[in-house]
Amino acid sequence: MDTGISNYILALVTVDAGKIISGGCPVFLAADQQEQEKISLLLARILGGIVHDLENGVYFICRH
Numbered sequence: 001m002d003t004g005i006s007n008y009i010l011a012l013v014t015v016d017a018g019k020i021i022s023g024g025c026p027v028f029l030a031a032d033q034q035e036q037e038k039i040s041l042l043l044a045r046i047l048g049g050i051v052h053d054l055e056n057g058v059y060f061i062c063r064h
Contacts, residue, residue, distance in 0.1 A: 014036065
């Protein structure tokens, strides 16, 4: 039985805090879109995940 973290959202990155409702996932607030992309890519590398763009100002990192 696999009890590791997989198939879960590992982090959210946004420039608009109003689009995120707290729910147990780490949320990172970026100053602008350039910083949002940088934070997302760094977190994906560190956590071993993939960045997905919801196209509404929110990126999420998950592991498949």
